[in-house]
Amino acid sequence: MSRQLPPGPVLDRRRFLALSAGAGATLLAGCATGKAAAPVLVGPGSPRISQLEQARSRPGQRSVDAVLKATPGEVDLGAARVSTWTYGGELPGREIRVRRGDLLRVRLQNGLPQPTTVHWHGLALRNDMDGVPVLTQPEVAPGASFDYAFTVPDAGTYWFHPHVGVQLDRGLYAPLIVEDPDEAGGYDQELVVVFDDWLDGTGRNPDQVLAGLLANGMGGMDMSGMDMGGGSGGMTMPRSELLGGDAGDVVYPHYLANGRTADAPRTLDVRPGQRVRLRMINASGDTAFRVGVPGTSMTITHTDGFAVVPTSAEAVLLGMGERIDAVIKIPDAVVPLLGLAEGKDGITQVVLRSGLGAAPDAATAAKALLKRPVIQVNDLPAAEPVALTAREPDVVHAVKLGGPEPGYTWTINGRTYDPAAGLPVREGQRVRLRFENTTTMFHPMHLHGHTFQVRGAGGIGPRKDTAIVLPKQTIEVDFDADNAGQWLMHCHNVYHGEAGMMTVVSYLE
Numbered sequence: 366m367s368r369q370l371p372p373g374p375v376l377d378r379r380r381f382l383a384l385s386a387g388a389g390a391t392l393l394a395g396c397a398t399g400k401a402a403a404p405v406l407v408g409p410g411s412p413r414i415s416q417l418e419q420a421r422s423r424p425g426q427r428s429v430d431a432v433l434k435a436t437p438g439e440v441d442l443g444a445a446r447v448s449t450w451t452y453g454g455e456l457p458g459r460e461i462r463v464r465r466g467d468l469l470r471v472r473l474q475n476g477l478p479q480p481t482t483v484h485w486h487g488l489a490l491r492n493d494m495d496g497v498p499v500l501t502q503p504e505v506a507p508g509a510s511f512d513y514a515f516t517v518p519d520a521g522t523y524w525f526h527p528h529v530g531v532q533l534d535r536g537l538y539a540p541l542i543v544e545d546p547d548e549a550g551g552y553d554q555e556l557v558v559v560f561d562d563w564l565d566g567t568g569r570n571p572d573q574v575l576a577g578l579l580a581n582g583m584g585g586m587d588m589s590g591m592d593m594g595g596g597s598g599g600m601t602m603p604r605s606e607l608l609g610g611d612a613g614d615v616v617y618p619h620y621l622a623n624g625r626t627a628d629a630p631r632t633l634d635v636r637p638g639q640r641v642r643l644r645m646i647n648a649s650g651d652t653a654f655r656v657g658v659p660g661t662s663m664t665i666t667h668t669d670g671f672a673v674v675p676t677s678a679e680a681v682l683l684g685m686g687e688r689i690d691a692v693i694k695i696p697d698a699v700v701p702l703l704g705l706a707e708g709k710d711g712i713t714q715v716v717l718r719s720g721l722g723a724a725p726d727a728a729t730a731a732k733a734l735l736k737r738p739v740i741q742v743n744d745l746p747a748a749e750p751v752a753l754t755a756r757e758p759d760v761v762h763a764v765k766l767g768g769p770e771p772g773y774t775w776t777i778n779g780r781t782y783d784p785a786a787g788l789p790v791r792e793g794q795r796v797r798l799r800f801e802n803t804t805t806m807f808h809p810m811h812l813h814g815h816t817f818q819v820r821g822a823g824g825i826g827p828r829k830d831t832a833i834v835l836p837k838q839t840i841e842v843d844f845d846a847d848n849a850g851q852w853l854m855h856c857h858n859v860y861h862g863e864a865g866m867m868t869v870v871s872y873l874e
C-alpha cells in the first residue's frame with residue numbers, strides 16, 4: 366500500500382493527520398484556541414471505523430480484485446474522437462461487478478498529470494475508503510497508487526468516479542454493480558446504461574470551464590461555451606419546466622449513452638417479449654436526463670440501488686449521480702432507449718434491436734417521449750423491506766442551498782465548503798436533513814456513506830443517496846447514523862460542488 370502524503374498545503378496535511386489520529390483528534394480551526402470541550406470527531410483513522418468494517422465482513426467472504434488505471438488517452442464518441450482521461454482507456458470504464466458481502470480490493474494507479482482519488486458513489490463503506498481528499502484520505506499523487514479495500518454492504522446499481530476537482534466531467538467513471546444472491550430476478554437480460562454530458566477534448570476541458578465560470582462570475586451560462594454549438598445557443602440559459610428553472614450552467618457539444626453519441630449508438634440484441642433490466646446511471650457534470658423508450662412503459666424497481674414499490678412509467682428524470690433500475694418488456698420493433706438532456710436540446714440513445722429494420726429517427730422518437738408524463742422519483746415509496754422504521758428524528762439539520770453569489774459561488778447554510786463547520790451527528794441517532802433550495806436551479810444533493818429516505822408524498826419516499834431539490838422547494842430526508850466517520854454531503858453538479866456547495870456530516874464521539 367502506498368499511502369504517502371502528496372505535496373500539498375501544510376494545513377491540509379495537518380488536517381488529514383489530525384483526522385487519521387482517530388479518537389482524540391479535535392478539529393479543526395478554532396478547536397485549538399483553548400476552548401474547553403472541543404468536539405471530538407470520529408475520523409477515518411478512528412478504531413471505530415475498523416470495528417464497523419469487521420461487523421460488515423463475514424468469515425470466508427469472497428474477494429474481488431481489480432486494477433484501475435487512470436490515464437490520458439483517446440476515445441471515439443461516434444461524432445468525434447477526443448483526447449481525455451479514462452479508466453483503462455475505455456469509456457465508460459470497465460464495469461466492476463461483485464456480490465453483496467464481497468470484499469472489493471481495487472488498486473488505483475494514477476497515470477494522470479493531476480492528483481486523484483476514487484469515490485464509490487452510494488456505498489455505505491468504511492469511511493477511510495470513501496475517496497474524499499483530506500477528509501478521508503490524502504490525494505493520490507501522479508505516478509502513485511492507492512489500494513482500496515472494503516466490504517460491499519448492499520446490493521444495487523452504483524458507480525465510481527474521482528473526487529478531485531472537476532475530473533468527474535472528463536471520462537473518469539464506470540458502473541459498480543452489486544448483485545443480490547437472494548434476489549428473485551424476473552428478467553432475461555441486463556443492460557447497464559451510463560448517461561453523460563461531454564465537452565472534454567472538444568476545445569476546452571472541465572478545468573477551463575470551471576475557471577471560466579468563476580471568472581465570469583455570473584452563475585449562468587458559461588460564456589466560453591457560446592461558440593460550441595449543439596446547445597441551446599444564443600444568450601438563453603438552458604431552462605426546463607420539469608426542473609422548475611435553470612437546467613444547467615454549461616453548454617455541452619455532445620451527450621453520450623455508454624460513451625457514444627446518438628448518431629453512432631451502442632446496440633443491444635434482444636428478442637421481442639424479453640424482459641430487460643435497465644440499470645441507468647447519470648454520470649453527468651451539469652445535466653439531468655429524461656430517459657425512456659417511447660411507446661413502451663417500464664417498471665421502476667429501484668432508485669439508487671434500493672427497491673421501491675414497483676411503479677410503471679414511460680419517462681423518468683435522472684439527476685446527476687442518481688440511478689434507476691427498471692424492467693421493460695421488449696416490443697416487436699427496433700426501439701431506442703433515449704436520454705434527453707433536460708432543457709438542453711441534446712439527445713443520446715442506446716438501440717434495442719429485436720429484429721431487422723432501422724431504428725426510428727432519434728429526433729422524432731424524442732418528440733414522442735417529451736409528450737409523455739414524467740414520474741417524480743422522490744415520491745416513489747420505498748419497498749417495505751428497505752423502508753426505515755418509523756421514528757422521530759433525534760436531530761434536524763437545516764441545509765439551506767444558496768447562490769450564486771457574489772460571483773459563481775454556491776453555498777450551504779451561507780458558506781462555502783469548510784470541513785470544520787459540518788453538521789454534527791452521533792452514532793445511533795435518527796437524523797433529518799431539511800434541504801431548502803433558495804436558488805433558481807435544481808441541485809441533486811448527495812450524501813456519502815448512507816442511503817437516506819426521502820420524505821415524499823405520504824411521508825414514505827424512496828431510499829436514495831442523491832435526491833433532486835428543485836428551485837424554491839424544501840424536501841426532508843431521514844437517515845440512521847450507523848456508519849461513523851466524516852462524510853461529504855454536496856451538490857452533484859460538479860461545478861456547484863467545486864464552487865462551494867459542499868459540507869460534511871460529521872460524527873462526534
Ligand SMILES: [Cu+2]
Pocket residue numbers: 807808809856857858861862866
Ligand atoms: Cu447544485
